[in-house]
Amino acid sequence: MEATFINKKNKILYNFLIIVPALRSLFKAQDGSVPVRAYRTIGSILIFTCLTTLHGQQEQKAVLKSINLSKAEIMAIGNKIWLNESKMSVEKLAWWNKNEHFASLGIGHFIWYPCNEEVLCTQTFPALLVFLEQHGKKIPAWLNNKSNRCCPWKTREDFFKDFQSKRMNELRTLLASTVDLQTQFIIQRTSKALELILQSTPVNEHAHIKKQFKRVASSATGLYAIIDYINFKGEGVNPGERHNGKGWGLLQILQSMRGNELNMKAVAEFAQCAKKVLTQRVLNAPKNSHESQFLPGWKKRIDSYMHELKIT
Numbered sequence: 402m403e404a405t406f407i408n409k410k411n412k413i414l415y416n417f418l419i420i421v422p423a424l425r426s427l428f429k430a431q432d433g434s435v436p437v438r439a440y441r442t443i444g445s446i447l448i449f450t451c452l453t454t455l456h457g458q459q460e461q462k463a464v465l466k467s468i469n470l471s472k473a474e475i476m477a478i479g480n481k482i483w484l485n486e487s488k489m490s491v492e493k494l495a496w497w498n499k500n501e502h503f504a505s506l507g508i509g510h511f512i513w514y515p516c517n518e519e520v521l522c523t524q525t526f527p528a529l530l531v532f533l534e535q536h537g538k539k540i541p542a543w544l545n546n547k548s549n550r551c552c553p554w555k556t557r558e559d560f561f562k563d564f565q566s567k568r569m570n571e572l573r574t575l576l577a578s579t580v581d582l583q584t585q586f587i588i589q590r591t592s593k594a595l596e597l598i599l600q601s602t603p604v605n606e607h608a609h610i611k612k613q614f615k616r617v618a619s620s621a622t623g624l625y626a627i628i629d630y631i632n633f634k635g636e637g638v639n640p641g642e643r644h645n646g647k648g649w650g651l652l653q654i655l656q657s658m659r660g661n662e663l664n665m666k667a668v669a670e671f672a673q674c675a676k677k678v679l680t681q682r683v684l685n686a687p688k689n690s691h692e693s694q695f696l697p698g699w700k701k702r703i704d705s706y707m708h709e710l711k712i713t
Contacts, residue, residue: 470588470624472581473712478625479584481710482632483508485702494576495569497560500691504552504560507576508583509632516551521641525590527551532586533579541571587632594627594636598652601638606656613658616667623668626706627651630675633702644685653678665709672706679703 470478480489486509487493497504504513506526513526527550534540544550553568554560563569576583595614599607617623630651635642637650647653657674660667679699686692 470621471712474621474710475581475584475588477710477712478588478628479508479580481625481705482584482587482629483580485629485633485705486510491573491577494573497554497557499557501557504554506572508580509587511583513552515553515555516549518551518555523635523639523642529583529586532589533575533582536582538575538579538582541568541575543568543571587628591624591628591631594631594651597636597638598655602652610652610655613655616658616660616663617671619663619667620665621712622665622706622708622710623671625710626668626671629702629706630654634679644682644687647681647685649678649682665707668706672703675703675706676700 483489486505487496494508495504495506496510502514502518503522503524504515504526505511506513507529509525511526511529512522512524514520514524530540530544530550531547543553554563595611598610602610614627617627635650637648637652637654639648639650642648642650654671654674657678658670660670662670679696683692683696
């Protein structure tokens with residue numbers, strides 16, 4: 402709710418700080434003055450812009466109202482994400498995969514880049530630390546420098562040399578004890594995803610995107626699929642996450658969906674489109690990226706969406 406309010410306030414502030422001066426200069430007379438009737442026109446345009454902004458946000462809020470999960474559902478989703486990422490291994494709560502330039506932390510393998518490393522993928526681990534602190538969790542002292550929370554290990558080799566160190570074990574202990582909060586962090590990202598997607602796409606695509614999002618989100622299993630995929634491959638709006646101009650996030654899946662059915666039929670189409678999008682990613686990838694080795698595992702993860710979520 403707070404994030405929605407701040408975003409709304411920022412957009413309205415944008416209208417005043419950017420649009421008003423621009424319109425004033427447009428209507429300015431030769432002597433530099435602005436006629437009274439011009440201010441009436443500016444006011445009408447501004448009111449229309451603000452009302453359009455508020456209406457769009459109310460629409461998005463209505464679409465996302467379905468993301469209302471019980472504690473049991475949150476834990477079920479969190480454990481399934483953890484199972485997908487590392488078979489619920491505590492050791493792999495702090496990990497660094499081969500051929501990657503960043504560490505992967507937590508149940509969702511949140512990305513953490515070393516200092517001075519070019520950030521090509523969306524980095525999420527520093528934001529998770531802030532989220533845990535906001536919920537009363539004590540962060541290890543060596544991570545207290547909030548202005549510089551980049552990964553202290555520069556390479557994968559450095560990371561595994563330090564694999565059994567005190568600070569690495571502190572990190573795993575923190576992450577093993579906050580599965581519920583990490584899941585809430587992932588869900589929070591999901592609640593903002595639709596707005597990010599709509600902001601990055603033409604207006605004429607919005608109805609289709611919202612329709613497909615609502616179809617998949619019509620069941621707890623579908624929500625799990627959306628939540629997991631965003632954590633897994635992102636929203637699809639980051640310009641840096643492209644091969645040959647083609648993305649592979651949630652946006653690209655929703656764009657490729659065409660059906661009308663709800664519940665598991667919607668989830669089945671979502672999974673089918675996800676596999677096609679990821680296959681296309683591999684085909685478009687640079688040959689030295691070796692992404693083809695990951696595709697079977699990615700598809701296996703997508704297959705987990707086809708099993709209804711078990712709530713205990």
